[in-house]
Amino acid sequence: xxxxxxxxxxxxxxxxxxxxxxxxxxxxxxxxxxTQIANSGGHxxxxxxxxxxxxxxxxxxxxxxxxxLFDVGHQCYPHKLLTGRLPLLSRLRxxxxxxxxxxxxxxxxxxxAVGHAGTGxxxxxxxxxxxxxxxxxxxxxxNPTGRRVVTLIGDASIVNxxxxxxxNNAGTLKRQFLVVLNDNGMSISxxxxxxxxxxxxxxxxxxxxxxxxSAGQALKGLPGGEALRKAxxxxxxxGKAVTNEAAWFEHFGLVTVGPIDGHDLPRLIDYLREARDFxxxxxxxxxxxxxxxxxxxxxxxxxxxxxxxxxxxxxxxxEDCRVELRNEGRSFTTAFADALSDVMxxxxxxxxxxxxxxxxxxxxxxxxxxxxxAWDVGICESHALDMMAGLAKTGYKPFLAVYxxxxxxxxxxxxxxxxxxxxPVRLCLDRAGLVGGDGAVHHGFCDVALLRTLPGAVITxxxxxxxxxxxxxxxxxxxxxxxxxxxxxxxxxxxxxxxACPTFVLGKARNLTPDITDPxxxxxxxxxxxxxxxxxxxxxxxxxxxxYDARFAKPVDADLVRDLLMRCIPVITIEDHSIIGGFGSxxxxxxxxxxxxxxxxxxxxxPDRWVYQDSRARQLAEVGxxxxxxxxxxxxxxxxxxxxxxxxxTVSATRRLPLRRDA
Numbered sequence: 328x329x330x331x332x333x334x335x336x337x338x339x340x341x342x343x344x345x346x347x348x349x350x351x352x353x354x355x356x357x358x359x360x361x362t363q364i365a366n367s368g369g370h371x372x373x374x375x376x377x378x379x380x381x382x383x384x385x386x387x388x389x390x391x392x393x394x395x396l397f398d399v400g401h402q403c404y405p406h407k408l409l410t411g412r413l414p415l416l417s418r419l420r421x422x423x424x425x426x427x428x429x430x431x432x433x434x435x436x437x438x439x440a441v442g443h444a445g446t447g448x449x450x451x452x453x454x455x456x457x458x459x460x461x462x463x464x465x466x467x468x469x470n471p472t473g474r475r476v477v478t479l480i481g482d483a484s485i486v487n488x489x490x491x492x493x494x495n496n497a498g499t500l501k502r503q504f505l506v507v508l509n510d511n512g513m514s515i516s517x518x519x520x521x522x523x524x525x526x527x528x529x530x531x532x533x534x535x536x537x538x539x540x541s542a543g544q545a546l547k548g549l550p551g552g553e554a555l556r557k558a559x560x561x562x563x564x565x566g567k568a569v570t571n572e573a574a575w576f577e578h579f580g581l582v583t584v585g586p587i588d589g590h591d592l593p594r595l596i597d598y599l600r601e602a603r604d605f606x607x608x609x610x611x612x613x614x615x616x617x618x619x620x621x622x623x624x625x626x627x628x629x630x631x632x633x634x635x636x637x638x639x640x641x642x643x644x645x646e647d648c649r650v651e652l653r654n655e656g657r658s659f660t661t662a663f664a665d666a667l668s669d670v671m672x673x674x675x676x677x678x679x680x681x682x683x684x685x686x687x688x689x690x691x692x693x694x695x696x697x698x699x700x701a702w703d704v705g706i707c708e709s710h711a712l713d714m715m716a717g718l719a720k721t722g723y724k725p726f727l728a729v730y731x732x733x734x735x736x737x738x739x740x741x742x743x744x745x746x747x748x749x750x751p752v753r754l755c756l757d758r759a760g761l762v763g764g765d766g767a768v769h770h771g772f773c774d775v776a777l778l779r780t781l782p783g784a785v786i787t788x789x790x791x792x793x794x795x796x797x798x799x800x801x802x803x804x805x806x807x808x809x810x811x812x813x814x815x816x817x818x819x820x821x822x823x824x825x826x827a828c829p830t831f832v833l834g835k836a837r838n839l840t841p842d843i844t845d846p847x848x849x850x851x852x853x854x855x856x857x858x859x860x861x862x863x864x865x866x867x868x869x870x871x872x873x874x875y876d877a878r879f880a881k882p883v884d885a886d887l888v889r890d891l892l893m894r895c896i897p898v899i900t901i902e903d904h905s906i907i908g909g910f911g912s913x914x915x916x917x918x919x920x921x922x923x924x925x926x927x928x929x930x931x932x933x934p935d936r937w938v939y940q941d942s943r944a945r946q947l948a949e950v951g952x953x954x955x956x957x958x959x960x961x962x963x964x965x966x967x968x969x970x971x972x973x974x975x976x977t978v979s980a981t982r983r984l985p986l987r988r989d990a
Contacts, residue, residue, distance in 0.1 A: 331355060336411050338385040349386065349592050353378045356405050357620040359416060361639075367419050368635040368653075369427055369764065372618035372628040374404040376511050376589075377479075380613055381405040383595035384507070387603055388477060393465075394454050396438055398447030398480035398490070400428035400768070401633070402509070403437075410436040420764030422941040428768050432939075442768025443736065444683075444706045445487030448506060451478035452497050455504050465503050467604055475603060477505045483683060487706045497608050498580025504608040510586060511617040511628075576610045585612025590619060623650040629686055656818040660757055662792040663814065664689025666799050667726060667755070671697055674803060678718055679726040682708045688728035688757050708733050712740040712752065719750040724803060731756040731771025731813060738777050746781035746809045753802045754778075759788070759813035759854065760903030761933070761947060766940030772933050774813060775853075775880045776908030783808035785833065786880040788854035792819045793828035794837075794876070801831035813854060815903060817943060820858045834882035836875045840864070846873035848897040848965055851887070853877045853910035856901040856931075856952055863957035872961055880910040885917045892923045897964040899929045903952060906932030929964045931957065 331348060332355040334340070344352065356378050364371045382405070384395065390410075397403055407425055408416065412434060418424020429437035439450055455476040458464040465473035484490055485508060497504055576583045584602065587594055595613070602609055617632075618624025623639075624631035634652055641648040671677045671693065680702040685691040694701045704711045708729060715725035729737070734756060745752040759771040778784050785805060789795035789812055798812040829837060836851065839861060847870045850860045857876040864872035873896075875887065880902075891898050900911035911930030918925045931951060938946055947953045951960065 332359060332408065332413060335409065335413070338390065338409050341382065341386045341409065346593055346596075349382055353382055353592070354620070356382075356408055359408065359413070360404050361621055363416050363419055364634070365637050365639055367764075368633070369419050370401040370404065370633045371621070372624040372631045373399075373402040373481075373511075375619050375621055375624055376615045376617040376628075377402045377509055378405045378619065379590045379592050379595060380479075380507070380509065380615060381409060383592055383599055384477065384479070385409050386596055387599040388475060390436055390477075393475040394438065394451065394458070394477065395436070396447045396451040396454065396476075396478040397429050397441050398478065398484045399444045400441035402479070402481070403429050403441075406436070407434070410434055420766070420940050422939060422945070426766055426940050427764055428766065430766075440768055442765065443733065444484040445489035445493075447478040447480050447484075448490055448493030448497055451476050451504070451506075452493055452500065455500055455502060459502060465604075467606060475503050475505070477507060479507045479509060481509045481511065484706055488709055494576070494579040494581065500608050502607070503603075503605060505602050505605070506581070506608070506610045508585070508610055508612045509589065509615055510612060511615045581608045581610050583610045583612060585610075586614040587612070589613035589615035622648045629691075632686070657792070659789070659792075659795065659814040659817060659819055660687070660689045662795055662819050663728070663755060663757065663799075664692045666792070666796045667728070668693055668696065669796070670726070670799055670803055671700060674724060675700075676722065677724045677726065677803065678715075679728060680704055680711050680715060681728045682706055682711045682733065684728070684730060684733075684757075687730065688755070690728050708737040709740050712737040713744050715752045716740070716744040716748065716750050719745070719752050720748070724751065724753070726753045726755055726799075726802070728755045728757065730769070731759040731774050732762075732769045734771075734774055735777070741778065741809060742781060746784055749783060749808050751806045752809050753805075754809070754811035755799075756811055756813040758816045760815045761938060761943055761950075762816045763943035763946065764940050767937045770933075770938065771813070772905045773908070774811070775902070775904050775910060776912075778809070778811055779881050779908065779913060781809060784881060785810040787812045787831065787878055788880070789814045790820070790852075790855050790857045790876050791823055791828075793823070794878075795819075797828050797831050798878075801833075805833075815855055815943075817855065820855070822858050822861065831878060834879050834884055836877045836879070836884040836887050839874045839876055840872070843871050843873045845871065846896055847871045848899065848961055849873040849875065849891050850899045850901060850957075850961070851875050851877045851884075851910075851914060852901040853880055854903055856903055856957070859947075859952065859954055860901055860957055862954045863961060866954065866958040867961045867965075867967075870961065870965060870967075877910060880913050883910070883913045883917050885921065888914055888917050889921055889923065892918055892925070892927065895927065897927045897929070899931060899957075899960055899964055901931045901952065901957065902933075903947075904932055905935070906930055907935060927964075929960060931960055 331352045357375055360374050412425055415425035420427045426433055429439060429441045431437045431440060458474045463474055465475045587598060598611060602611055616625060617628040636653045638651045639648065667679060678700040679690060679693060681688045681690045682704055683706040685694055685703050690701060694703060711727055715727045718725045756771060756774055758769060762769045775786055778786050787798045789798050795814055802810045802812060839857060850872060852860045857874060860874045864874055900914050902910040909932055911932055915925050915928060933950055938950060
């Protein structure tokens, strides 16, 4: 049998294939994705679940002309392979390979860089309106060659507040507009909330009696209704899916079709062909199986949502398949879960929640252990933070576990319902800083800059597991307002395992080099760069470099800053955060308020540009936050010859002070 995928250059090539060939292509796509992710890691189960659906969409629509907008972008791998990007797959999630999310820099078929849930419907509505204004929108009578608009969203994303707002506005469109609801019964983990239970009931219904009874009547009188009614009769009893305008989406002014089997290519093609020319907003409800075709991913789609590299023994589509995930060491996420569990065991007032990320944040260990004090609220970060504020108001000690990048979606709630009220909501920010293969859509690079603006907020960072535990204990006891701790998507370091970790004291740094009392230079590092700075300092011969774990970005250790600058000691601030508005900026502001000369301060941080997908180690090297980059910054700050990498734009330095020598 001749392979199809290697010869596929664009979606146009699909239209010359028969349905059996399309099914062969689906199997080849699954094999290619599974093989690559076994080698490199990446999003597996969500992509395996949408293979047939993606093939059918590209088979029916021309997305070189029409619009395809993704919601959560981690289901885009089949789309990328169908749009000529197979050569990039072998370098998945690296700088010169395929991005793990839609990426317009990579292909004109990707309209937005997408990594946050709930946005697809709203951006699609915007493009639909733009095409209407440009007289470029599809209309069966006046512009049959115009652009059609399709957005693909999952039911776990559909409960997101932004998606609700988009649906509400989509119903006002007077044109073709197709929302494909990929209902796999999951998000990253089991979806939560009343709406997800509605879809569960719909999926579990075996009769659809009410749907069938009302189908013909509901279709009468609708623009394009005759075509859809014919499609229903053509598919007949086997389809068990009809148009039902009395469904939940009716309240948004959207006609609904489904649910239909998302792995039945002929039926998908039939329905999409009919929906393609429908003259008003339509929801096509498609039921898929997350992880389809890979037994391990089907049976445990949460673990295989975005697994690390793994080894497979046995046929992937068999129950005899055995998978061994690569274990690289203890992660900050695991360390956090254990530390928070200890906090909740010791303090019955401690509560926690996450927004659809129980595995990603470590709360999957805590939810069953504390079922009355731990919650997963689904992809609803704004609601999660407000709920935590409500719990704080009633005397509880809430810890919100959230990816740093997703905290941005709840900043207004952090402002209005937490900080403004003086409520002690505690933010636990996983994936802070550079995140590696997920790239720019997921970097946690602006949390410090955002939270520093909130009066009374306290911002901490952990450098290893003991300091993470100490930070959580500080936050448990801090009741004067909002607090946060940030930690990266990385392994915890054991470099300081032989040292006791002192408790956190508000606004005080920790000296990691207590034997250096009269340094030539000092490093104030916020978070895990402190560990890297210790190694970098050891590489600068003849220089005494004091390294401090800053611990707090708000408030900074003003006494330490004053002491160092008044002694004319060059200071280097380091952070895995934007150099704009971050920890280094806080140090400069504190020094300025004390009337100190800041010309000896050098700041290292993330540059004012996007850092794209690659390994976290290579990203850190790119921006000068690896051992070599920090060592060269030390040399430059001390005026030592041979220093200064010209390819690192993150050093923001002023006057270089000479190396201090003993008299």
